[in-house]
Amino acid sequence: MSHDIRMQIAGNKRRDRCFAAAGLVAMAFAVLILLFLLMTLGVEGGRRLSWEFLTSYPSRVPSRAGILPGCIGTVLVMLVTAWTSVPLGVAAAVYLEEYAPKNWLTAAIEINIANLAGVPSIVYGLMALGLFVYQLHLGHSILTAGLTLALLCLPVVIIATREAIRTVPLSIREASYALGATKWQTVRDHVLPYSTGGILTGVIIALSRAIGETAPLITVGALSFIAFLPTSPVTAEPPFLSLRWLLDPFTVLPMQMFNWVSRPQEAFHLNAAGAGLVLMSVTLAMNGLAFYIRYRTRRRIQW
Amino acid sequence: MDRTRPAPSTRDQSPPQGRAADRATRRPESGERIIEALLLLAALSSVGITLGIVGVLLYESAVFFRQVSPLDFLTDTQWTPLFADAHYGILPLLAGTLTTTAVALALALPVGTITAVFLSEYASARVRETVKPFLELLTSVPTVIFGYFALLVVTPWLQHLWPALPGFNMLSAGLVIGVMIIPYISSVSEDALHAVPAHIREGSLAMGATRMQTAVRVVVPSAVSGMAAAYVLGISRAVGETMVVAIAAGMQPTLTWNPLEPAATVTAYIVQVSLGDLPHGSIGYQTIFVAGFTLFVVTFLFNVAGYLLRTRYHRKY
Amino acid sequence: MTTASVPPAKAEIRNLSFSFGRTEVLKSVSMPIADRRVTALIGPSGCGKTTFLRCLNRMQDLHPDVRYTGEIILHPEQINIIDPAIDPIEVRMRVGMVFQKPNPFPKSIFENVVYGLRIRGIRDRATLDERAVQALQEAALWEEVKDRLREPATSLSGGQQQRLCIARALATKPEMILFDEPTSALDPVATAKIEELMTSLKNEVTIVIVTHNMQQAARVSDYTAFMFLGTLVEFDRTDTIFTNPSSSLTEEYVTGRFG
Numbered sequence: 001m002s003h004d005i006r007m008q009i010a011g012n013k014r015r016d017r018c019f020a021a022a023g024l025v026a027m028a029f030a031v032l033i034l035l036f037l038l039m040t041l042g043v044e045g046g047r048r049l050s051w052e053f054l055t056s057y058p059s060r061v062p063s064r065a066g067i068l069p070g071c072i073g074t075v076l077v078m079l080v081t082a083w084t085s086v087p088l089g090v091a092a093a094v095y096l097e098e099y100a101p102k103n104w105l106t107a108a109i110e111i112n113i114a115n116l117a118g119v120p121s122i123v124y125g126l127m128a129l130g131l132f133v134y135q136l137h138l139g140h141s142i143l144t145a146g147l148t149l150a151l152l153c154l155p156v157v158i159i160a161t162r163e164a165i166r167t168v169p170l171s172i173r174e175a176s177y178a179l180g181a182t183k184w185q186t187v188r189d190h191v192l193p194y195s196t197g198g199i200l201t202g203v204i205i206a207l208s209r210a211i212g213e214t215a216p217l218i219t220v221g222a223l224s225f226i227a228f229l230p231t232s233p234v235t236a237e238p239p240f241l242s243l244r245w246l247l248d249p250f251t252v253l254p255m256q257m258f259n260w261v262s263r264p265q266e267a268f269h270l271n272a273a274g275a276g277l278v279l280m281s282v283t284l285a286m287n288g289l290a291f292y293i294r295y296r297t298r299r300r301i302q303w
Numbered sequence: 304m305d306r307t308r309p310a311p312s313t314r315d316q317s318p319p320q321g322r323a324a325d326r327a328t329r330r331p332e333s334g335e336r337i338i339e340a341l342l343l344l345a346a347l348s349s350v351g352i353t354l355g356i357v358g359v360l361l362y363e364s365a366v367f368f369r370q371v372s373p374l375d376f377l378t379d380t381q382w383t384p385l386f387a388d389a390h391y392g393i394l395p396l397l398a399g400t401l402t403t404t405a406v407a408l409a410l411a412l413p414v415g416t417i418t419a420v421f422l423s424e425y426a427s428a429r430v431r432e433t434v435k436p437f438l439e440l441l442t443s444v445p446t447v448i449f450g451y452f453a454l455l456v457v458t459p460w461l462q463h464l465w466p467a468l469p470g471f472n473m474l475s476a477g478l479v480i481g482v483m484i485i486p487y488i489s490s491v492s493e494d495a496l497h498a499v500p501a502h503i504r505e506g507s508l509a510m511g512a513t514r515m516q517t518a519v520r521v522v523v524p525s526a527v528s529g530m531a532a533a534y535v536l537g538i539s540r541a542v543g544e545t546m547v548v549a550i551a552a553g554m555q556p557t558l559t560w561n562p563l564e565p566a567a568t569v570t571a572y573i574v575q576v577s578l579g580d581l582p583h584g585s586i587g588y589q590t591i592f593v594a595g596f597t598l599f600v601v602t603f604l605f606n607v608a609g610y611l612l613r614t615r616y617h618r619k620y
Numbered sequence: 621m622t623t624a625s626v627p628p629a630k631a632e633i634r635n636l637s638f639s640f641g642r643t644e645v646l647k648s649v650s651m652p653i654a655d656r657r658v659t660a661l662i663g664p665s666g667c668g669k670t671t672f673l674r675c676l677n678r679m680q681d682l683h684p685d686v687r688y689t690g691e692i693i694l695h696p697e698q699i700n701i702i703d704p705a706i707d708p709i710e711v712r713m714r715v716g717m718v719f720q721k722p723n724p725f726p727k728s729i730f731e732n733v734v735y736g737l738r739i740r741g742i743r744d745r746a747t748l749d750e751r752a753v754q755a756l757q758e759a760a761l762w763e764e765v766k767d768r769l770r771e772p773a774t775s776l777s778g779g780q781q782q783r784l785c786i787a788r789a790l791a792t793k794p795e796m797i798l799f800d801e802p803t804s805a806l807d808p809v810a811t812a813k814i815e816e817l818m819t820s821l822k823n824e825v826t827i828v829i830v831t832h833n834m835q836q837a838a839r840v841s842d843y844t845a846f847m848f849l850g851t852l853v854e855f856d857r858t859d860t861i862f863t864n865p866s867s868s869l870t871e872e873y874v875t876g877r878f879g
Contacts, residue, residue: 009511012512015513016513016516019515022417023418023420023425023426026414026417026418027426027434029414030414030437030485030486031434031437034441034444037444037448091341091342092345092349095343095346099339101684109347109349109350111610112349114610115353116349116352117606118536118539118543118605118606119356119543119602119603120539120543120598120599120602121543122570122573122574122595123356123543123595126359126360126595127355129359154348155349158349169723171719171721174717174719177679177712178677178712178717179735179736179739179788180713180792181739182335182739183335184334184339185739190725194725194726208443212444212445212446212448213446214545215446215546215549215573218574219573219574219591221577254445257448257451261450261451261454262550269451269455276451279447279448280445280448283445301726301774
């Protein structure tokens with residue numbers, strides 16, 4: 001082989017190695033940023049985190065302020081979100097995967113869902129303001145906020161559910177139909193049970209994103225300073241359950257954090273880090289749970 | 304041959320005992336129909352959301368455009384709806400959005416692309432399976448936390464390098480948005496690269512090409528529509544990002560393309576008005592729907608382009 | 621050959637044509653299916669034999685844009701099962717099917733066997749137990765699984781899974797069972813067991829089997845249909861098809877000269 005070719009190969013290999021190094025750096029950059037972010041929050045927020053911080057109301061005095069209403073608000077809003085987006089999203093996904101004929105309507109629904117998944121969250125907020133608050137008079141309430149985030153979650157739930165349903169092999173459906181099962185029996189007895197793990201994973205990830213959403217809740221009027229809790233869903237008198245909390249005003253954890261970040265005093269920034277740490281921990285825990293469920297499902301059902 | 308053919312059973316050939324005895328309890332067809340109709344309704348609800356968005360934004364924007372001409376809206380260089388001398392030019396807000404998006408892309412496109420190529424062409428399966436969930440985790444971080452990060456970590460750090468940098472600036476917000484969209488770009492690009500069949504790579508490697516030459520000259524060109532989809536989706540995310548810019552980029556609508564200055568974006572403006580106490584129905588309030596509509600149209604175009612590009616590469620292999 | 625040896629027909633196919641969209645896959649096929657005998661369908665890949673089999677329990681209805689013409693008459697009621705007025709679900713409740721690859725549900729062995737009964741609305745525990753045991757015995761699987769009915773069906777070997785699928789079909793007491801290359805994914809020992817099973821079942825139930833393996837057709841079937849390019853070339857007793865076929869095309873195929 002001639003000298004020139006050898007030189008050429010050596011040069012090619014050098015460039016190859018340089019590129020590999022650049023790739024490693026790029027990949028490490030994203031991962032390191034995530035770790036750095038977690039560390040900053042951990043260190044800054046950790047200084048503020050205490051039982052008192054979790055159980056106090058916001059206050060003008062930074063060191064006495066806490067995140068109790070934000071935490072309760074987040075839980076209640078997510079309840080509404082989960083109760084509406086999961087049944088609706090799973091039903092829509094089942095229709096698209098199992099029932100939908102190949103026609104223009106189905107194509108339109110699919111492209112529409114792909115588009116909705118990319119619509120900025122604040123646009124959902126504006127839509128919810130116009131529809132839920134002005135037209136339907138649901139007020140600046142937990143119900144409005146929960147429904148807003150449900151709409152936001154819906155495309156994610158639909159896409160994740162469709163992916164989960166698609167992993168159930170055609171042969172299983174055929175086995176069911178060949179025994180004389182109807183379409184719905186096949187879906188109810190086989191398709192949904194065998195894809196529960198995947199659906200659950202997708203739902204948890206969708207909800208973990210919704211928990212951190214701030215922008216759409218600002219437009220529907222989440223309060224940023226609140227010194228009371230919503231009506232308790234459990235009451236002392238029969239029927240022991242009350243739905244009045246649905247129409248109460250509210251704040252959520254990320255809203256509380258936004259409020260504190262936007263203030264000039266540094267002591268409030270510390271509070272923001274504390275709220276951020278709690279928020280991040282919840283998000284991480286949910287993602288961890290989703291990851292675990294996916295891992296377990298993969299081991300349990302192998303096609 | 305005719306004689307060998309089995310004759311149809313006519314008389315005493317009743318089926319054996321019990322066969323087909325329990326096909327009695329058939330559910331009525333109507334139940335199935337009702338369920339199918341309900342499921343269709345659920346699927347249509349997604350279309351309802353889009354109609355709701357378009358309907359609300361159009362309806363509320365129409366109120367605005369009855370008082371402000373669309374020409375002023377598109378050409379006026381000032382956005383001062385809350386001043387006595389009100390101007391309603393969307394350009395300053397769009398300039399803010401475009402500047403932060405450009406900064407974000409300047410960071411995210413190279414980093415995201417190189418990460419994707421590295422993961423798909425160089426990394427072992429184990430590295431890929433470990434890193435991908437980490438990157439996906441980055442998409443789950445609440446944006447308000449990224450905003451905190453931009454304002455209280457990145458900006459002070461940039462001020463070390465550039466002491467004149469104001470506390471609110473588009474550079475810091477843009478960089479953080481860039482970090483946010485890296486996983487979107489790298490993950491979708493990686494899927495596209497991964498979908499390129501192995502024999503195409505082998506064709507190049509068999510001619511003595513290095514992995515890098517194979518990646519750059521063969522694999523990337525084959526995956527180009529999928530990667531374009533990734534970029535387009537990343538841009539759409541950056542344009543719609545709200546909390547980071549609302550926290551770190553400032554709230555004044557200034558017509559500037561300089562990332563070192565503070566400026567409001569379309570999204571930050573909506574947040575600002577929502578937090579204030581303008582009465583509903585006032586012209587100032589209607590502006591957020593107009594801003595939202597602008598945002599929706601821009602992201603809609605990107606999203607549909609991204610969808611079409613993605614379906615194209617799915618069809619190719 | 622005496623007329624006494626000619627059994628009555630369970631089903632009669634008359635001028636059956638079938639198309640997916642514009643592609644005609646079956647062209648005017650006519651043949652009988654003998655009651656409580658094994659009928660084999662042979663022919664090269666793509667000849668339409670699996671399509672034909674799946675017409676017999678209307679599984680083809682699961683695809684969009686399919687069209688049947690002609691008749692498939694099911695005896696003794698003499699109903700035409702491809703009549704649009706007939707519910708495909710009802711046809712599938714009478715005509716069971718076993719597939720190419722074993723496809724047990726990822727449920728317990730017991731739940732697999734009784735699934736067909738459950739969707740027929742049978743809830744009585746004793747009946748379910750009794751029918752499950754009976755079906756597993758008929759499928760020659762009972763001895764191997766009687767102590768592990770609660771275990772997942774996927775823990776069984778391939779051959780056992782396929783016999784479980786047969787038991788699942790048998791539990792509903794179908795009048796006819798369709799086998800679509802049931803042993804193509806199995807080893808020779810498991811194949812032999814399934815073939816034995818088919819021979820023992822044919823006194824109870826009508827069997828139609830699609831197979832690529834001509835020895836298998838010769839071993840298990842009483843009647844054989846040779847199909848080519850969507851048409852039925854020849855239908856006759858199996859020994860006639862393999863020893864003295866009337867069509868030269870059939871002869872070339874069964875002697876291995878093409879296909």
